Amino acid sequence: WSKHVLELHQLRCFVAAAEELHFGRAAQRLQMMPSALGRHIKLLEEDLGARLFARTTRAVSLTEDGATLLREGRALLSRAEAIEDGFRRWLRKPQ
Amino acid sequence: WSKHVLELHQLRCFVAAAEELHFGRAAQRLQMMPSALGRHIKLLEEDLGARLFARTTRAVSLTEDGATLLREGRALLSRAEAIEDGFRRWLRKPQ
DNA sequence: GGAGTTTACGAATGTCGTAACTATC
């Protein structure tokens, strides 16, 4: 069985982790446990077929693929937020 | 507890339904049952705080908000697919 | 009454957090 498709929730986990370069802080920022965050990132890596972080378990750093996804993922997320905001700004649209 | 955030899976359901203007065919296209598709669309409407379809249960048609989301949602989905394809095209990147 | 969407309800899946494990310093 397979999901095999990109989902925004995974991407939010990845972007937070990529920005913090620290799973614990990233998880805290997203109000979830590090184990949950790590699982989502692992799934994302499997879905994309790419390693996104170089892990030494002592510290994490972005791979080249990770850096690419950070750029494109941020753009995608901000576009998604723009759509949400566009709708939510006008509950009962002004005309 | 709240999810309250846009997810691509909901958007895929909505776009299929908006293109077919028929929940049954849309569900078939996505290989799911109409009831499941309808539930996702309902959640999406609640999340965005907007009615997306005018339903007469005999036929569905897009509201103005629905037409807007169809445009922006398609763009978002195609960008998401582009990211996926970009990664999957180069399993073991070409150099 | 039939085509089409929605609701009710168990069953199956997925996701979570705690705790134990692994590895690095």
Next chain:
DNA sequence: GATAGTTACGACATTCGTAAACTCC
């Protein structure tokens, strides 16, 4: 031995499909 990420495992929540209900022609 402390810090940071991962895996194992039940518990909880979501999502599914079937079937019944509803609604408009």
